[in-house]
Amino acid sequence: MTVACAALLGPSTPTDGALFNRPLPPQAAENVVPGRVMTWNICNPCDESNVGRAAEIATYAPQLIGLQEACVRDVEKIRAYLKHLYGLNYHVEYGMVLRNRGRCGGWPWRPGAFGQAILSATPMTERTHVEYPDGGSEDRGYMAVTTTVGGRPTRVFNTHLAQRRQEAVRAEQTRVLATAVAPYERAIVLGDFNAVPETPELTGMWSLATDADPQCRPSPPEPAPGTCETTTDWHAKFDYIFLRGELTPLRHAVRPTPYSDHHLLHTDLAPTRTSRRAAPTAAQPPAGAPRSG
Template sequence: MRRLVTALATAALVVGLTPAAQAAPPPVPLRVATYNIHAGIGADDVFDLDRTAAAIAETGADVVALQEADQHWDSRSEYRAVVDELGQRLGMHARFAPIYSLEPAEPGQPRREYGTAVLSRYPIAEFTNHELTRLSTQDPEAGPQPMPGFAEVVVRARGALVHVYSTHLDYRPEPDVRATQVAETLDIMDGDGAQIMLGDFNAEPDAPEIAPLWTQLRDAFAVAGAGDGRTYPVAEPEKRIDYAAVSDEVDVRTASVPDTDLAATASDHRPVVVDVAVPHG
C-alpha cells in the first residue's frame, strides 16, 4: 500500500510539471574558432599545409571559420585545393565561399579561387555564399560592388542547429567599406536561432564602423575572454582584429587566443578559440 501511495504521489508531481520542464534537454557544448590562415603561409613566409592543419587541430574546435583560403589560386599555395585538403586531413566537412573565381592559368585546369571557408566536425545541413560590398583586389579600377565570400553554414550538432558565418571585412585604412559591410551583415543575420559570426574584421573593438554589430550581437571575448585577445601580427600581437560574435541564444563560456609555438608561427594571425553552449532545436 505504501508503494502505491508513493507511486501515485510521484505521478502527480510529474503531471504537474509543464512539458518544457519535463523534457527540456541541456544545451549543447560547442567549441568554435576563427583563423586567418594566410593561404597556409607561416610567419617564415613558407607555405606548409601540414603546419596549418596542425595549428587548426591544436585548437580542438568543432567548427572553424577560415579566411584567406585558396583553392588552386596560384603558386603561393602550389595551386593546391587548400580548403579541401584541410578538410580531408582533419576529418572535417568543408565548405568554401569564393570571393574571386577566375579562369585557370591553363585550359583544363581547375578555376583559381580565393575566399573564406568553414570546417565542421558535425554535419552541415545548409550552405550559402552571401554577397557583401567589396573593393576588388583583382580590378583596382572598379569601385565598391556586391561580391560573394561571406560564408554561412547551418551546422547540425547533436540536436542543435547553429548558423555559423565566416567573414573577412575590408582591410583598407578608410572605414567606409567596412561600415557598409557591417550594415549588410546585420541585414543577412536578421533572423532567429543560434548564430555565431567568426572572422577577421580588420578593425579593433572600439572602431566606430563595427559598433553597430554590438547592437545585435555580443563580442564573445568581451563576455568571457582571457588575456588581451590580440591576434595580429602573429609573433607579438598588437591588435585585436579577429572575433567571434554571437547572438543572444548562444551562451559564451570561455574565449582565448592560443599562445603556443604553432599559433605563433603557422600564419600571420593567431586563431581565436571560443567555447559556447547552444540550445537544442
C-alpha cells in the same frame, strides 16, 4: 612516383610530403571538442605548410572552424591531413569570392578559388554565399551555413571584411552582414573584420551580438587597456567570434601560430538547455547583394 600516386588518388590523400603525422603537444585534444568554435585567417599568400596548418587545428580540434584567405586546394589538403594523420573528420563548405592564380595557383585559364571556408564535424545545410556589393581593394564576402552547435540548429556566418584604411567600405559591408544576421535568434559570426572593437564600422555587429571574449566590449571612447586580447602579429584585435542568442562562452583563448600573421582564436560554448523554441529560418541575402552558389 609520389606525384603519380597523388594524381591517381586525388585531393583526399595528403600530398605535401608528409608521410607521418606531425607530433602534437601533450595538451592537444584527443578528439573533436563539442561546442568548440574557432576562427583563423590562415594568411595568403604566405607559402605556409598545410601540414603545419592541419597540426595547429588538430591541436585544438574544434567542432567548427571558419577559415579566411583560404584557397580551395589548401583547404582540401588541410582537411585530408586532419582525417588521415589525426583521425579528425570534417565536412566542408566554401564561400569563394574570386579566382586568382597569384593567390591560389593553378593554370592561367583555371586559377584557384580564394575566399572563405567552414569546416564542421557536424553536417551543414542551407549554405549561402554572398559577395559584398563593394569589396574595396579586393573582392570580399560572407558565407553562412546551418549546423548543430550545443544540441541545437545554429546559423553560422564566416566573413572577411575589406583591408585596413578602408573604413567606409567596411561600414557598408558590416551593414550588409548585420542585415543577414538579424533574422536569426541564434547565430555565430566568425571572421577577420580588419577593425578594432571601438571602430564605428563595427557598431552594427555590437548591436546584435557579443564577443566570445566576455571582457571585450566597445566601451566609449575605447575599451580599457588590455580588455580585448589582440589577435594579430601587429598587436591589434581584428578577429572575432560574435555570439547571438542563447550561446554562452565557457572559456576563450587566443593562440599565436607560426603559420599565419593572425592568431588562432577559439571559444568553448556551454551545452544548450532544452528549449521548445523553433530553429531559426533561413535569412535572405540583402537587397542588391549578388548571390552565388
